Amino acid sequence: MSEVAAAAPALAGAATPGRTRRLPRLRPGPLLGAAIVLLLLVCAVAPDWVAPYSPLKFDYRGTLRPPSWAHPFGTDNFGRDILSRVIWATRIDMQIAIFSTLFPAVFGTVAGCLVGYFGGVADLLFRRLVDLVVTVPFLVLVIAIVAVLGPGLVNMYVAVSAVGWIFYARLMRGEILAQKRRDYAAAGRVMGYGWPRIVFRHLLPNAISPVLVFWMTDMALCILLGSSLGYLGLGAQPPTAEWGVLIADGKNFMTTAWWMSIFPGMAIVLAGIGFSLLGDGVAALVRRR
Amino acid sequence: MIQRRQALKGLAGLMAGSFAATTLSGGARAASVTRGGTFTFARAADCLYLDPVHTAQNADIWISLNLYDTLIQPTADGKGLEPGLAESYAVSEDGKEVTLKIRPGLKFADGSPLALSDIKWSLDRARDKATGGDFQFLLEAIGEVVLAPPATVVLKMSHPDPAILEALATFNAGIMSEKLVMAAPGADLEAKSKSFAEHPVGSGPFVLGAWTHNTEMVLTRNPHYWKDGVDGEKLPYLDRVRFLIIPDDATRILKLRAGEIDGTEFVPFSRVAELKADPKLDMVLYPSAKVIYFNLNNRPTFKDGRKNPMADVRVRQALNHATDKAALIQVLSYGFGTPQQTYMPTSTPYAYAHGEPYPYDVAKAKKLLADAGYAKGFTVSCMALAGNVDDVAQLSALQQMWGEVGVQVKIKQLENATRLTRFKAGDYEMRTSLWTNDIKDPNEITSYFAYYPTVHSNRSGFRDTTIEALFEASQKELDPKKREAQYTEIQQRYIAAAPIVFLLEVPYPIALARKVRDFVQIPLGNNIFLNTHLEG
Amino acid sequence: MGIVGRIGLRLLQIVPTVALVAVLMFALMRLLPGDPAIQLLGDRATDASLARLRHEMGFDRSVSAQFWSYLEHVATLRLGDSITMHVPVTRLILDRLPITLMLTGMATVLALLIAVPLAFVAALREGGAVDLAIRMLGQVGLSMPVFYLGLILLITLAAGLGWFPVGGIGGGFVENLYYLFLPALTLALSLAMVLMRNLREALIEVLHAEFVQFATAKGLRRRLVLGRHVLRNALVPTVTLLGLQIGSLVGGAVITESVFAIPGVGRLMIDSIFARDYAVVQGLTIVLAVLVSLVFLLVDTVQGLLDPRQEAA
Numbered sequence A: 001m002s003e004v005a006a007a008a009p010a011l012a013g014a015a016t017p018g019r020t021r022r023l024p025r026l027r028p029g030p031l032l033g034a035a036i037v038l039l040l041l042v043c044a045v046a047p048d049w050v051a052p053y054s055p056l057k058f059d060y061r062g063t064l065r066p067p068s069w070a071h072p073f074g075t076d077n078f079g080r081d082i083l084s085r086v087i088w089a090t091r092i093d094m095q096i097a098i099f100s101t102l103f104p105a106v107f108g109t110v111a112g113c114l115v116g117y118f119g120g121v122a123d124l125l126f127r128r129l130v131d132l133v134v135t136v137p138f139l140v141l142v143i144a145i146v147a148v149l150g151p152g153l154v155n156m157y158v159a160v161s162a163v164g165w166i167f168y169a170r171l172m173r174g175e176i177l178a179q180k181r182r183d184y185a186a187a188g189r190v191m192g193y194g195w196p197r198i199v200f201r202h203l204l205p206n207a208i209s210p211v212l213v214f215w216m217t218d219m220a221l222c223i224l225l226g227s228s229l230g231y232l233g234l235g236a237q238p239p240t241a242e243w244g245v246l247i248a249d250g251k252n253f254m255t256t257a258w259w260m261s262i263f264p265g266m267a268i269v270l271a272g273i274g275f276s277l278l279g280d281g282v283a284a285l286v287r288r289r
Numbered sequence B: 001m002i003q004r005r006q007a008l009k010g011l012a013g014l015m016a017g018s019f020a021a022t023t024l025s026g027g028a029r030a031a032s033v034t035r036g037g038t039f040t041f042a043r044a045a046d047c048l049y050l051d052p053v054h055t056a057q058n059a060d061i062w063i064s065l066n067l068y069d070t071l072i073q074p075t076a077d078g079k080g081l082e083p084g085l086a087e088s089y090a091v092s093e094d095g096k097e098v099t100l101k102i103r104p105g106l107k108f109a110d111g112s113p114l115a116l117s118d119i120k121w122s123l124d125r126a127r128d129k130a131t132g133g134d135f136q137f138l139l140e141a142i143g144e145v146v147l148a149p150p151a152t153v154v155l156k157m158s159h160p161d162p163a164i165l166e167a168l169a170t171f172n173a174g175i176m177s178e179k180l181v182m183a184a185p186g187a188d189l190e191a192k193s194k195s196f197a198e199h200p201v202g203s204g205p206f207v208l209g210a211w212t213h214n215t216e217m218v219l220t221r222n223p224h225y226w227k228d229g230v231d232g233e234k235l236p237y238l239d240r241v242r243f244l245i246i247p248d249d250a251t252r253i254l255k256l257r258a259g260e261i262d263g264t265e266f267v268p269f270s271r272v273a274e275l276k277a278d279p280k281l282d283m284v285l286y287p288s289a290k291v292i293y294f295n296l297n298n299r300p301t302f303k304d305g306r307k308n309p310m311a312d313v314r315v316r317q318a319l320n321h322a323t324d325k326a327a328l329i330q331v332l333s334y335g336f337g338t339p340q341q342t343y344m345p346t347s348t349p350y351a352y353a354h355g356e357p358y359p360y361d362v363a364k365a366k367k368l369l370a371d372a373g374y375a376k377g378f379t380v381s382c383m384a385l386a387g388n389v390d391d392v393a394q395l396s397a398l399q400q401m402w403g404e405v406g407v408q409v410k411i412k413q414l415e416n417a418t419r420l421t422r423f424k425a426g427d428y429e430m431r432t433s434l435w436t437n438d439i440k441d442p443n444e445i446t447s448y449f450a451y452y453p454t455v456h457s458n459r460s461g462f463r464d465t466t467i468e469a470l471f472e473a474s475q476k477e478l479d480p481k482k483r484e485a486q487y488t489e490i491q492q493r494y495i496a497a498a499p500i501v502f503l504l505e506v507p508y509p510i511a512l513a514r515k516v517r518d519f520v521q522i523p524l525g526n527n528i529f530l531n532t533h534l535e536g
Numbered sequence C: 001m002g003i004v005g006r007i008g009l010r011l012l013q014i015v016p017t018v019a020l021v022a023v024l025m026f027a028l029m030r031l032l033p034g035d036p037a038i039q040l041l042g043d044r045a046t047d048a049s050l051a052r053l054r055h056e057m058g059f060d061r062s063v064s065a066q067f068w069s070y071l072e073h074v075a076t077l078r079l080g081d082s083i084t085m086h087v088p089v090t091r092l093i094l095d096r097l098p099i100t101l102m103l104t105g106m107a108t109v110l111a112l113l114i115a116v117p118l119a120f121v122a123a124l125r126e127g128g129a130v131d132l133a134i135r136m137l138g139q140v141g142l143s144m145p146v147f148y149l150g151l152i153l154l155i156t157l158a159a160g161l162g163w164f165p166v167g168g169i170g171g172g173f174v175e176n177l178y179y180l181f182l183p184a185l186t187l188a189l190s191l192a193m194v195l196m197r198n199l200r201e202a203l204i205e206v207l208h209a210e211f212v213q214f215a216t217a218k219g220l221r222r223r224l225v226l227g228r229h230v231l232r233n234a235l236v237p238t239v240t241l242l243g244l245q246i247g248s249l250v251g252g253a254v255i256t257e258s259v260f261a262i263p264g265v266g267r268l269m270i271d272s273i274f275a276r277d278y279a280v281v282q283g284l285t286i287v288l289a290v291l292v293s294l295v296f297l298l299v300d301t302v303q304g305l306l307d308p309r310q311e312a313a
Helices: A003-012 A028-045 A082-099 A102-118 A120-135 A138-149 A153-181 A183-190 A195-231 A243-253 A259-288 B002-016 B058-067 B116-127 B133-139 B164-168 B178-183 B189-198 B249-257 B269-276 B313-321 B325-333 B362-371 B389-403 B416-424 B443-449 B452-459 B465-474 B480-497 C003-031 C036-041 C047-057 C063-075 C089-124 C129-142 C146-160 C173-179 C181-208 C210-217 C222-259 C265-275 C278-306
Strands: B038-043 B072-074 B081-083 B086-091 B097-102 B142-148 B152-157 B206-212 B216-221 B240-245 B281-286 B290-296 B379-385 B408-414 B430-436 B500-505 B508-513
Touching (some): A028 A259, A120 C278, A138 C222, A138 C265, A195 A243, A195 C129, A195 C181, A243 B269, A243 C146, B116 B133, B116 B178, B249 B508, B249 C146, B313 B500, B389 B408, B416 C265, B443 B452, C089 C173, C089 C222, C089 C278, C146 C181, C222 C265
Parallel strands (some): B038 B240
Antiparallel strands (some): B216 B240
């Protein structure tokens, strides 16, 4: 079997033989992921419909109540309903997940493709930039930028975007470099396709699945970053509820009122699972094409 | 007074457990105390600079007396004074002279003798404007330090100072060795004191053993310390005090409960009830000289030129009435605090303690706002310390309370450096604040809070010339009765003008292993390990 | 160019990178609002003592003058004294760096020990119940804030069962292995989950690739195929990712070190940013930049060895 012949099916779009050749069917994993993300989006769009109480209402007579029918997630040290706070927090955390990853993912992917494919001076400059940015710990850099711009979510998005695209670009570049050497790319050049077609129609779909997976992971990571910044007081500004901040609030009550931190923690886990299942599904779809 | 009673109960418990004779003020009866051992204490923050004069942070101040002894000492309950390096002291009738008789045979921790000249050198350095640091004003009234060998030091006062004895018991009047400081490497006094502060050898009951910044500090027993213990031998009882620096509250408590340390400071009030119930621990609330309040900008306009509603006294009074102190005491101190009654902590001499000045009254607040032309309220932004759970909690509560009268509070979390810089420049609308007295006299806090020339009345811009005149007179008034009357009037005027929002006083929450006896944190905050011993 | 030459070239390239990092951090620190003198002395400080401190620290000079003396110091490897702690920055870093290196090193090893087997099992059972369970577990690990996970481990394994000390460090290498286990595990879990997810993805990709199918078809022993072809190919993106994560590992160390009361450089860095301790931040950035650059060099070399077709890309 010649190398060119082996690569041909990939170019033709029918990736691997065998199991993936059958018709794509909806698997339960991605479906579950989509359902979770949908649920979160509903909470984010209309928390006032979903939440039973106001997230800010104090009740000094009903502080630190364990979960009950009236308060399924219990109440916090000010008597606020934790379920309502977790639901309202969804809005902020979805914002964080989307706004701090959208620009890095899109821009980083395109940039990674281009420098990976063309190499040369642009690649050289890019690698210096990567070296520059990644040599300073990400959290430290973000903290320093947020400290300069002032605390708050918007400034956090700016800080994360300014640095975060590098990771996507570097990941993409590595993949493109690997794919570029694959035989189908050479075949594409032999067949006289232009670079945009080779890069975006052939290389990109084959190289993108690690990026997609990383993106979904990154959303969860950005929520966590938001919580670290919130913990340091540089993230969401109170009284805005945010999952990470809710966990931090419950930190001192872990031995006496576990429900304060467990439920927001479960919300982060749920969101993470939702994003990752969805990401796996999308990656599988892309691979299959 | 709930807090105080509880705190005293805690103290009493501590003392009862440690044999009746070992009283905090050093009882005369002989009793058995166990000598030796290491007391491991977890602190939230490390010292920065171990020079009594150039110390500015509580983390330094609260440890200073253990390293640098003073001529006069605060009693263990913090309420009075007792002899220190000076075995007796007297102020002349006209207040122009303070005569101190120094103990014979005093030594520094390295065994070198503590001479009269060291006392003069230390006091001169601390009272001089150029070298005296931020607390120089406490010793400003001393005109000259005259030595009368063999054992007498006379302070010639440039004017009478009613608080001079208290000032001599304050950390910045700690006695250092001229010889040792001057022997430290460095080109001039400033450089020498800097290198000395890294390896200080002082006159206090302990001496610095080892120090890894932000990690661990070990104080070892000064074998040459002069004071006797209840067993007739020299103090201190402990061989070592070991500080571990652990910034995370939860970790400090876990470490204490696991028996890895013997005590910790800054227990969150949310954990106090839980630790009180732990039979292995003593959860102590030491009475403090600490108040928590909101600082308001009183100037007619903000820094950016906008009109400031809080320039109107009615608005400030309304904000005070709109604040539910009982709720904030619950939020911030889980009921362990008490309402603030005047700007001073109530343990300060001459504090005007006549109950809450502005009881919670929404209707009255609304009326005052309407009278001032703010019937619809206004928006105010409040600086908070980024990452501080208490700030977030009290401001979340405040947003609700003031929302009732139409005042919208915007929380602006800033890092400390930014926050302090803006505060100092008067570039703020309001902020969360707390204060701890450093001297057992009303002069320090009054100078900061009410006397405009010092720091624009705590950077609020509030100014009352009558208060200024009263304060200046009180600084030279030797008759306690008259001085009290002056302070009463100052406080009444201040309270009526409401330059701040009065909130609460809180105790110092310290958790100790049961075996720890006679550790004290006095109201001024100083940690006193002199009489501490470990039993069982 | 031979491998030695390539490494030499990369080592040379570190110099401009570090220089740029130094400039970047200098600029960021000067852009920070807030006066370091007030931060240090507090708002009760008198103007005189503030002015004295500013003069002593050279903050009263122009930024460009500060910059030139900073460059001069960097070039001569003098990092200056800490403003807040009055000790040489080099000593601070030398005291703390080994601890953080050990912590992150242990975390990396633990992460790999967790990630590689789990990813293999999950990839081989792709879509099955085991796969799903492993990924759910991974997601739980990934979604926990570091300070929260650290506290849970402290409460259960240290304070509760008494298996480990509650934070702090020990008095030597062997004792530190014990003291740093829980914090390293805290740090490792989220890294392990990131690695596991990506390695699993890469493994599945390779498993589906023609050459593996081909090799299997040829009748090669499955274990040999997995070991020689699959793992080797799948490790390339994983090693890239691991290299990329070194920075976030140090970032995570910031919070882990706070929770576990570990005197490492992560905590030092954040404390110093907040305290506006310029000398420490700048010195530490340079040292970390050099170290991270060396890690990248290592990653690239390993990558080259794993995938000989990919030249020093």
